[in-house]
Each structure stands twice: as structure tokens, then as C-alpha cells.
Amino acid sequence: MVGSYVVLDYAYWANWRFSYDEPVWGVLDVALALAYLATSLTGLAIVSGLWSMKPWTWPTAIRLSCSLLGLGLLSVFLWGVTPINLIGLTVQLGVLSYLNLAHVRGLFGRGPLAFMQSPG
Secondary structure (H helix, E strand, O other), X not given: OHHHHHHHHHHHHHOOOOOOOOOHHHHHHHHHHXXXXXXXXXXHHHHHHHHOOOOOHHHHHHHHHHHHHHHHHHHHHHHOOXXXXXXXHHXXXXXXXXXXXXXXXXXXXXXXXXXXXXXX
């Protein structure tokens, strides 16, 4: 459920029209829109794979969550602590914690202790 919300949120921001005074920001807008679109599509693929318990989705979800956690931390360092940043960091830490529970790891063919190890 949280993954679907994140995907919808990124899809929303991919369509957002930023307005800046300098033309160079237009290039940044396009780059951000493409990055958000790519993240949205990746999120949709991960949500679909997690729902059907495909083995490839576990490490992909871990990588995406770590990337989003890193972006959240970068945002905190650049712009300070905001409620949105705290929510994002809390959600990503929760996702990482959940994906690393022994029974969840077992569902995706991972050993109970080996981080990012291939199945079997």
C-alpha cells in the first residue's frame, strides 16, 4: 500500500510544472521530470513484482529504498529538517526494516541473515 502511494506521489511530481525566472532551470525541470517518471515506472514494476512475490523484486526494492533514503538525507542536509523529510525518512527506514524481516526474506528466496545475497 505504501509503495503504491509513493508511486502515485512520484507520478504527480513528474507532471508538476515548476516555474523559475532563469531559462537554465527549464533544463533542470525536464531532468527532474524524467527522473521522477523513471522512479514512478520503477516503483510500479516493483509493486507489481512484490505483489506476485517475484525473486528479483526484493533486491530491487532494497536498492530503490536505499536510493530514496539517500535522497531524503541529501534533502535534509541541503534544506534542513522538514516534516516531509521526516516522513520520507521514516517510511524508507520502515520499508528497509520490513523487507529485512526473516519471514519476508524467506518469501523472496533469501537467507535469513545474508544482506543482498542471491537466492539459494
